Amino acid sequence: MDGPSGTGKSTVSRRLAAACGAAYLDTGAMYRAVTLAVLRSGLEGTDQAAEKVAVEAVNDLESVTDPSAPAIRLSGEDVESEIRGPAVTAAVSAVSAIPAVRAALVERQRALIAQALAERGGIVVEGRDIGSVVVPDAPLKVYLTASEEVRAARREAQDRKAGRIAEHAAVLADVRRRDQLDSTRKTSPLHAAPDALVLDTDHLSVDDVLRELLRLVEERGLVT
Numbered sequence: 001m002d003g004p005s006g007t008g009k010s011t012v013s014r015r016l017a018a019a020c021g022a023a024y025l026d027t028g029a030m031y032r033a034v035t036l037a038v039l040r041s042g043l044e045g046t047d048q049a050a051e052k053v054a055v056e057a058v059n060d061l062e063s064v065t066d067p068s069a070p071a072i073r074l075s076g077e078d079v080e081s082e083i084r085g086p087a088v089t090a091a092v093s094a095v096s097a098i099p100a101v102r103a104a105l106v107e108r109q110r111a112l113i114a115q116a117l118a119e120r121g122g123i124v125v126e127g128r129d130i131g132s133v134v135v136p137d138a139p140l141k142v143y144l145t146a147s148e149e150v151r152a153a154r155r156e157a158q159d160r161k162a163g164r165i166a167e168h169a170a171v172l173a174d175v176r177r178r179d180q181l182d183s184t185r186k187t188s189p190l191h192a193a194p195d196a197l198v199l200d201t202d203h204l205s206v207d208d209v210l211r212e213l214l215r216l217v218e219e220r221g222l223v224t
């Protein structure tokens with residue numbers, strides 16, 4: 001499941017995994033957690049030295065892929081709440097554009113996927129490059145989109161719910177800035193894989209999207 005932020009990707013992916021008895025992996029959380037390690041070391045995402053710190057932090061990551069209680073830990077510490085804050089959000093595009101960081105995380109993601117397939121028989125993976133790079137032979141690839149305005153409004157609602165102050169103009173500017181950075185970076189820029197099914201969610205609720213995905217999963221014989 002790929003697409004920009006604010007398309008409902010996380011909610012839909014997690015619910016789809018739960019409905020299918022599959023595991024769930026949020027790869028954005030992994031990029032966010034290594035970005036947190038960079039910031040905690042006193043560096044900025046754009047600093048030269050960020051690469052080494054971020055690549056080393058990959059070894060300290062732990063992703064729990066149970067859709068009923070997904071978690072991300074950095075050296076054993078639960079960092080779920082901190083990685084969603086403004087400091088990490090502002091720096092994550094720069095860190096996720098570093099090729100060595102992507103290579104290390106893609107390797108880790110493939111290992112987690114293999115483990116989930118062996119243990120649970122299936123996994124829903126969300127990110128930006130899952131269908132194009134991480135799992136090019138995935139049996140179902142979905143690319144969720146929505147207009148900038150709708151995505152910014154969703155991000156604001158999410159921030160408010162989590163107790164963070166959200167101001168429309170700032171959220172919209174951040175959505176645009178990240179879209180620009182994520183889709184123009186040299187390594188694995190955000191784009192739909194040629195064989196991905198593109199779903200525009202502007203006028204679709206989470207339930208609508210989920211219904212369509214469950215239909216596709218059944219149509220392709222991915223659940224028994």
Ligand code: DC
Pocket residue numbers: 005027028029031032092093096126127128129130178182
């Ligand atoms: O989905 P998210 O907003 O939590 O992702 C955070 C950032 O991580 C996003 O700006 C792009 C990057 N990312 C990526 O480059 N590749 C992925 N597979 C997932 C996220």
